[in-house]
Amino acid sequence: MNLINRLLVLGIPLVPKPLVQYFSRPYIAGETLADAVRVIKELNSQGMMATMDVLGEEISVREEAATPKNIYHQALEVIQSENLDANISIKPTQMGLKLDLAFCLKTFRELVEDAHKRGIFVRIDMEDSEATDDTLGIYNELRKEYDNVGIVLQSYMRRTLADTDMLMNDGPTDFRLCKGIYNESRRIAYKDRELIRRNFTLVLERMLREGAYVGIATHDEQLVWEGMRLVREFGLAKDKYEFQMLLGVDPELRKIILEAGHRLRIYVPFGEMWYPYSTRRLKENPQMAYYVLRNIFHAG
Numbered sequence: 001m002n003l004i005n006r007l008l009v010l011g012i013p014l015v016p017k018p019l020v021q022y023f024s025r026p027y028i029a030g031e032t033l034a035d036a037v038r039v040i041k042e043l044n045s046q047g048m049m050a051t052m053d054v055l056g057e058e059i060s061v062r063e064e065a066a067t068p069k070n071i072y073h074q075a076l077e078v079i080q081s082e083n084l085d086a087n088i089s090i091k092p093t094q095m096g097l098k099l100d101l102a103f104c105l106k107t108f109r110e111l112v113e114d115a116h117k118r119g120i121f122v123r124i125d126m127e128d129s130e131a132t133d134d135t136l137g138i139y140n141e142l143r144k145e146y147d148n149v150g151i152v153l154q155s156y157m158r159r160t161l162a163d164t165d166m167l168m169n170d171g172p173t174d175f176r177l178c179k180g181i182y183n184e185s186r187r188i189a190y191k192d193r194e195l196i197r198r199n200f201t202l203v204l205e206r207m208l209r210e211g212a213y214v215g216i217a218t219h220d221e222q223l224v225w226e227g228m229r230l231v232r233e234f235g236l237a238k239d240k241y242e243f244q245m246l247l248g249v250d251p252e253l254r255k256i257i258l259e260a261g262h263r264l265r266i267y268v269p270f271g272e273m274w275y276p277y278s279t280r281r282l283k284e285n286p287q288m289a290y291y292v293l294r295n296i297f298h299a300g
């Protein structure tokens with residue numbers, strides 16, 4: 001990160017909320033479920049699938065899980081009634097993972113059960129390294145009972161190749177593979193960008209070779225290329241994998257993936273908790289701010 005970007009990151013808490021909202025508009029569907037449905041219908045009409053994410057992260061008391069849980073139930077209902085090509089992604093700490101593991105598992109079970117009845121898939125997002133073991137534990141419990149649930153692995157984690165093997169040894173697995181977004185220590189995570197890429201390719205190859213379903217979640221064109229190379233090499237049918245991108249990021253790459261004939265799912269975050277999500281995205285990629293300012297001033 002260069003000096004200007006670092007200063008931008010330090011300055012984010014000082015940025016007025018309306019300005020953060022302005023910067024983040026392309027990356028968030030809106031505050032309500034209706035906003036998410038509108039965006040997903042548009043994506044579906046352009047040949048893309050979607051996954052709904054109710055914004056919000058770690059809760060501090062069990063009662064706080066009730067609101068996002070209800071919204072997820074409503075989301076499942078609307079996906080079915082409106083016949084949307086969409087599924088849902090859930091953050092375990094939002095359902096109390098770090099508070100009460102049994103409560104979190106129960107909450108997930110209810111959501112996965114509801115989704116199962118409606119024929120909808122549920123992705124368990126992966127969060128920071130303190131949550132990894134328990135998140136894998138929840139996935140392992142749920143997949144014994146349901147076939148509509150999947151997990152995420154992060155290629156920056158040194159343990160990921162071993163986790164991949166462990167999960168695949170236990171039966172059919174549905175992965176999302178991404179680089180990882182949290183700030184982890186070098187002891188447990190690769191810090192070198194090129195190593196993170198190489199590990200992504202290594203793990204992806206292992207998953208695809210062994211017949212796992214993979215959501216290849218990246219905007220890094222080199223990794224998209226590796227994904228395309230591997231699915232071609234293994235002669236995989238289009239329904240054995242998918243590419244995944246975040247809402248608002250690199251629309252040109254979306255077109256490239258779709259025009260090459262691959263399936264693409266867009267991660268659609270929505271909800272009242274847009275502020276923490278947006279500041280995290282801005283910290284991750286301060287260049288977002290440049291793009292927006294350039295548009296405001298109509299500079300080349």
Ligand SMILES: Cc1cc2nc3c(=O)[nH]c(=O)nc-3n(C[C@H](O)[C@H](O)[C@H](O)COP(=O)(O)OP(=O)(O)OC[C@H]3O[C@@H](n4cnc5c(N)ncnc54)[C@H](O)[C@@H]3O)c2cc1C
Nearest residue numbers: 125126152178179180181217218219220244245246267285
């Ligand atoms: C569908 C999906 C689901 C994800 N789920 C998880 C998860 O469960 N757990 C987790 O830890 N991480 C998750 N991530 C985030 C992921 O781990 C990365 O942090 C993020 O995707 C950036 O990595 P990249 O592979 O796109 O490569 P990068 O090298 O970081 O990005 C490549 C290029 O894409 C653009 N870009 C990337 N991210 C953004 C952004 N946010 N805003 C604007 N431009 C951007 C930039 O132009 C950048 O140069 C998910 C990502 C996607 C796409």
